[in-house]
Each structure stands twice: as C-alpha cells, then as structure tokens.
Amino acid sequence: METxxxxxxxxxxxxxxxxxxxxxxxxxxxxxxxxxxxxxxxGSPYLYIELQRxxxxxxxxxxxxxxxxxxxxxxxxxxxxxxxxxxxxxxKFKPDSLPNPDPSIxxxxxxxxRTADLRPKTLRTYTGALRKIVAxxxxxxxxxxxxxxxxxxxAWLERVHAVRLSELTPARIQExxxxxxxxxxxxxxSQRSARTSVNSFLRxxxxxxxxxxxxxxxxxxxxxxxxxxxxxxxxxxxxxxxxIDIAALIQSARDELASPEPxxxxxxxxxxxxxxxxxxxxxxxxSAFKWDQGVLRIExxxxxxxxxxxxLDDVPLDTxxxxxxxxxxxxxxxxxxxxxxxPPRPEVVYNYYRxxxxxxxxxxxxxxxxxxxxxxxxxxxxxxxSQLCQAHGIYAASRGLRHSSIAISAAFYxxxxxxxSVGLGHLLESPKILEFKQEVA
Numbered sequence: 001m002e003t004x005x006x007x008x009x010x011x012x013x014x015x016x017x018x019x020x021x022x023x024x025x026x027x028x029x030x031x032x033x034x035x036x037x038x039x040x041x042x043g044s045p046y047l048y049i050e051l052q053r054x055x056x057x058x059x060x061x062x063x064x065x066x067x068x069x070x071x072x073x074x075x076x077x078x079x080x081x082x083x084x085x086x087x088x089x090x091x092k093f094k095p096d097s098l099p100n101p102d103p104s105i106x107x108x109x110x111x112x113x114r115t116a117d118l119r120p121k122t123l124r125t126y127t128g129a130l131r132k133i134v135a136x137x138x139x140x141x142x143x144x145x146x147x148x149x150x151x152x153x154x155a156w157l158e159r160v161h162a163v164r165l166s167e168l169t170p171a172r173i174q175e176x177x178x179x180x181x182x183x184x185x186x187x188x189x190s191q192r193s194a195r196t197s198v199n200s201f202l203r204x205x206x207x208x209x210x211x212x213x214x215x216x217x218x219x220x221x222x223x224x225x226x227x228x229x230x231x232x233x234x235x236x237x238x239x240x241x242x243x244i245d246i247a248a249l250i251q252s253a254r255d256e257l258a259s260p261e262p263x264x265x266x267x268x269x270x271x272x273x274x275x276x277x278x279x280x281x282x283x284x285x286x287s288a289f290k291w292d293q294g295v296l297r298i299e300x301x302x303x304x305x306x307x308x309x310x311x312l313d314d315v316p317l318d319t320x321x322x323x324x325x326x327x328x329x330x331x332x333x334x335x336x337x338x339x340x341x342x343p344p345r346p347e348v349v350y351n352y353y354r355x356x357x358x359x360x361x362x363x364x365x366x367x368x369x370x371x372x373x374x375x376x377x378x379x380x381x382x383x384x385x386s387q388l389c390q391a392h393g394i395y396a397a398s399r400g401l402r403h404s405s406i407a408i409s410a411a412f413y414x415x416x417x418x419x420x421s422v423g424l425g426h427l428l429e430s431p432k433i434l435e436f437k438q439e440v441a
Contacts, residue, residue, distance in 0.1 A: 028078060034071040038062065049074040053081050103219045105134050105168070106161025112208055115216040120349040129204035131160050136180070137172050138163050168226040177202070177230070195233040202230060238412045240382040244371065246272070252369055263338050263358045264365070266328060270337070271380030273321045275388075275401055277307065278377055282353045283344055284337045286329055290314070294322060298402070303344040310404040385409065 038047045047062045047070040062070040081089045109127050135141045140159050177198055184194035206227035214221060257265035270276045274296055283304040288297050295314040306312045333339055342354040353359060366376035373379040389397035398409035
C-alpha cells in the first residue's frame with residue numbers, strides 16, 4: 001500500500017487564532033523562530049537551545065549572549081543535526097567530546113585517576129609501574145631527569161604520556177620482559193631478584209586495566225587489554241627463613257640502644273615485640289596503648305589509615321613490653337610514641353616518614369648486627385610472625401600479623417622451626433648406630 005506524504009498544516013486553513021500563532025513563530029528556517037526558542041541558563045552568560053532528534057534530546061549552549069547571534073547559531077546547529085544526526089553534530093561542533101580511537105598513555109592515566117576507586121598511594125605505584133614499562137619500550141628511560149621534581153621530570157613525563165596506547169602491544173610488553181631479565185647478572189640470586197621485580201612491575205601495570213577500572217572509562221580501549229595475555233615469570237619463594245639469634249639481638253639492642261638512643265630502641269621494640277609496620281610505628285599515638293587490656297590498638301587516626309581494614313586490630317603485648325612503654329610514657333613530649341621534630345603529613349602520596357632519621361639509624365644498626373635482609377626493619381616483623389608460628393601455630397601468627405587471609409601468612413611471613421623426620425630410622429638400628437645416638441643425645 002502506498003504511503004501518503006505527511007501533510008503540513010496550511011496556515012490559510014487554520015482557525016484565525018492558530019493562523020496568527022503559526023505566522024508569528026515562523027518556520028525553523030527563519031531566524032524569528034529561533035529568537036523565540038532560545039533560552040537563558042541560570043548562572044551562565046550564554047544562551048542555549050534544546051533540540052530533539054529521534055529519541056535523543058540535548059541542551060546545547062550557543063556560546064553567546066547576543067540573541068541575534070544565538071538565533072543564527074541555533075538555526076545552523078538544527079540544520080546540521082537534521083541532515084547529519086547527533087554524531088555528525090558532535091564531529092563538527094564538539095570534536096573533543098568524541099571518544100579518541102587511539103588515546104595516549106597520558107589520556108589513559110588521567111581517565112583512571114579521575115574515575116578509579118584506588119587509594120592515592122596505590123594509584124601512584126600502579127601508574128609508576130606503567131610509566132616504567134612504557135618508557136623502556138619507547139626508549140625514554142636513559143635519563144636521570146625522571147627522578148627529579150623540576151622541569152626535567154615534567155618534560156620526561158610529557159614524552160612518556162605522549163606515547164599512544166596502541167603502541168603498548170602484548171608483543172612489545174613480552175619483548176620488554178625478556179630484555180629486563182637479560183640485563184640482570186647471570187648469578188642465581190640476581191636472576192631471582194629480577195624475576196620478582198619484573199612480576200611486580202607487570203602486576204601493578206596490569207591492575208590499571210582490570211575490568212572494575214575500565215568499565216568507568218570513556219576512552220575507546222583496545223578490545224583485548226595490553227597485559228591480558230602476558231605470562232608472569234615463575235613465582236620465586238618469598239618464605240621467610242630466620243637466621244637470627246633473636247635472644248642475642250634483643251640483648252644487644254638493650255645494651256646499645258635503650259639508654260643512649262631511646263627512640264631507636266622504641267622502634268626496635270615495636271617491630272620485634274608487636275610486629276608493627278614502618279608507617280604504623282611512625283604515626284603510633286600513645287592512646288593506642290590500652291594498658292588495662294594489655295593490647296596495642298591499631299586504628300585509624302587523623303594522621304594514619306591502615307594498610308587494609310584487616311590490619312586494624314588489637315595486638316596483645318607481653319607484660320614486660322607494657323611496663324617498658326609505661327616508663328617511656330611518663331617522659332613523653334608529644335602525642336606520638338616516637339619523638340620527632342618533623343610533623344606528620346598524611347596528605348602526601350609518596351613514602352614520607354616523620355621519624356625517618358631514627359629509622360635510618362636502626363637499619364644501620366641492624367645490618368651491623370647481622371640482619372642481612374634488604375628490609376631489616378620489616379625483617380623484625382617477619383621474625384615476630386615466625387616466633388608466633390613456632391609457639392602457637394600458623395593461625396595465631398596470621399592473627400598477630402593482622403593479615404587478610406592465612407594464605408598470606410603461610411606463603412610469606414612465617415617459618416615454622418619445628419622439623420619433623422619420617423620416623424623410620426629405628427629400622428636401621430645397629431650397635432654402631434645406637435652408640436652414635438647416645439653421643440648425639
């Protein structure tokens with residue numbers, strides 16, 4: 001059946017009142033129509049127009065307060081939308097609002113910073129790893145300017161951020177990974193360290209492309225995120241194996257630090273007797289000590305937020321440790337357990353410690369006394385967990401370390417020193433073996 005064309009109302013056939021209204025408004029090709037249609041925006045100097053095409057209705061700023069100029073622009077916009085649709089309008093009048101088919105690293109980092117639910121320090125770590133990989137791939141790492149805070153650092157960031165996201169392909173990331181590992185020394189220790197580092201960089205950078213972050217971005221992203229097909233290096237065992245004579249170390253700390261350097265000794269005691277992390281020690285207030293309950297309460301304060309919700313908990317303390325800190329409390333000069341002339345700065349996103357000079361001194365002392373770990377202070381926390389595990393089991397160690405799961409405690413921080421043999425040796429008993437057993441006993 002043939003469809004009849006839509007009939008337009010003839011002003012001559014309308015009632016007098018309707019005829020006058022149609023003639024006074026004019027058609028959409030006439031300026032007088034748009035002069036009547038444009039509106040003002042409260043709080044804005046510009047006029048605007050509302051247009052609808054299909055099911056989409058938009059409020060469009062005409063970017064002028066002159067009604068005649070606004071009418072001209074409104075008519076131009078309407079004619080363009082009628083012919084080319086909303087996509088055509090955006091391409092001509094609002095090109096910056098269209099998705100970028102090939103965003104830069106800087107565009108991506110900016111979008112993630114604006115929308116991702118990440119802590120500032122976590123975001124800084126993740127974006128730092130991404131920049132490291134991109135800079136290496138784009139051959140932009142051979143400069144010391146990236147470590148500064150001035151114009152050189154800014155210029156380096158601009159070059160890294162200018163790299164297009166399309167250049168970060170799985171093939172180039174895989175090539176970067178192999179190159180990173182090949183630059184490490186060939187000895188087993190260096191190779192193990194390199195594998196740990198490359199996995200850390202990849203894991204942090206990949207986290208920025210997780211579905212829970214990408215779903216909020218307005219950028220046009222690759223169908224397959226660049227890190228999705230990259231395989232990590234075989235996991236290096238990070239289990240803590242103690243080689244410390246803890247009793248001798250505590251005795252040395254009492255003799256050499258307690259009296260001449262009380263702040264350093266306090267840090268040592270909080271690490272070895274309570275398993276506290278560096279930031280927890282740095283910002284620990286005296287109010288955290290619950291003397292009547294015999295615990296140290298790790299909780300959020302004006303200056304401190306925990307590593308996670310699981311890290312906020314009570315830490316039981318030995319009676320002797322409580323007595324030690326009661327003595328220090330009597331001569332305290334500030335709200336913080338560790339005295340320092342530096343103020344807390346919770347607003348910064350880099351690793352800032354108000355007690356850094358005391359931490360530096362303790363690290364030096366620990367190395368002088370045989371603690372060979374890369375992070376001697378954290379080694380005290382691991383030793384604390386190891387001692388708990390030996391005395392009370394893995395569950396008590398996990399609770400004392402305030403981990404989110406027992407798997408973390410089992411994989412990284414505890415070393416059960418109880419060793420079990422198969423128990424079949426009695427089948428080999430002979431006069432000589434019996435004589436050897438008596439000597440060992």
